[in-house]
Amino acid sequence: MTTIRVLIVEDDRKIAEIQRRFVERLNDVELCGIAHSLEDARDLIDVMAPHLILLDIYFPDGNGLELLRELRAKDSGSDVILITAAKEVETLRSALRGGVFDYILKPLVFERLEEAVSRYRDHLRHLSGLVQVAQKEVDALLPRSSGEDPQPTRDERLPKGIDSITLDKIREVLSSGQHWSAEELGNAIGASRTTARRYLEFLVGKGELRAEVTYGSVGRPERRYHL
Template sequence: MAYQPPIEEISVLIIEDDVRIAEINRRLVEKVPGYKVIGIATDGQEAKEQLDILCPHLVLLDIYFPDMNGLEFLEVIHQQYQETDVIMITASREISSVKEALRNGVFDFIVKPLVFERLKNSLEKYQEFRNKLKKIQTENQSINQEEIDELINRQKEQLHSYLPKGIDKITLQKVTEVLNHSEEGLNAERLAKQIGISRPTARRYLEYLVAKDQIGADLSYGDVGRPERIYRKK
């Protein structure tokens, strides 16, 4: 039998101001093979000190702290600790928070209350990502386009698995399909009629896609009445 190198143990730092939740998260993380929590920080100063000393592979980071904003601290990690990856675990459901987290390179964004299966799926995907990257680095000094595409697609697939409250995956797919086949664009009322949902629901999905920068929106001024928003694929 060919030699199999030992599985790398992935070190995790939990940054969470609620000690009870942090301990629950530690237990959940360590139920996943290959993971070890090496520290828990409950405020900004502790987080910075433990990052300096422990150099974890992965941080589980909340957004809301009494003394700091987790999204601002994420930017610090992104700039100063480039060997450390981040998974956000937070009660925040704002689209703006998701967009800012994505811009600063989070591997995943998970909303509270934390469900073990969702966390387990994320940690397994992260483990696959690290193993693939390590294999490429071991075997080659450079990386080809196919390998780059695979790494990027894996991370995109993981990030796109997050949908905020009120956005259903199947309905979102229907909305996207209708938009892709509409050359002139459409408003919320026309979309609602085509897929059988209410106008406010149609507008919610359309604005979600605008916030994700997947479609564009313009104002159309008719002969009478108020201007309406017309949504178009990019």
């Protein structure tokens, strides 16, 4: 898996510094720059070609949604996570129409950013492993409509953040019968601990797995999962 190059675009320098510290705590992520204006952001995007842009909306020199639309018009390879205080529904609609990968409200919490980047990593991994796609793969990569499905598929309806491809891979690993921690399972499937834990807890909730708390040599509790 290629290291994810991240660009922060935020005019508030204190908030940008918080985001920088959060990004540097993430695994397999490289901060390739910080822009405090949309003009600087355009230059850095052209030069650094980031995989992922953490983008605010309100800037003294314009609106972040304008930059988002520019990237889509140019068919840019950079994806965007909006991190903003904007709670207006129309702003959210504009962001979704612009193809934003995620929309996070301020104040930013590390766990929410970690979860978003983890899903983005899974998204890139799935795309890189595909040559042609069937409907199952398309459904796993694209957000599903909240409306009723006129013709349900054979697959169960999965919640946001859970896709059938990764789920099948995890079920295959778990079929060995041994007990797994989230970190061990993540290493086995090439995903982060956070991603593995999300899927494991989903399977626990469905009754497919059991979770037990064990204590290591230093007394630290750890959840281990098994069929």
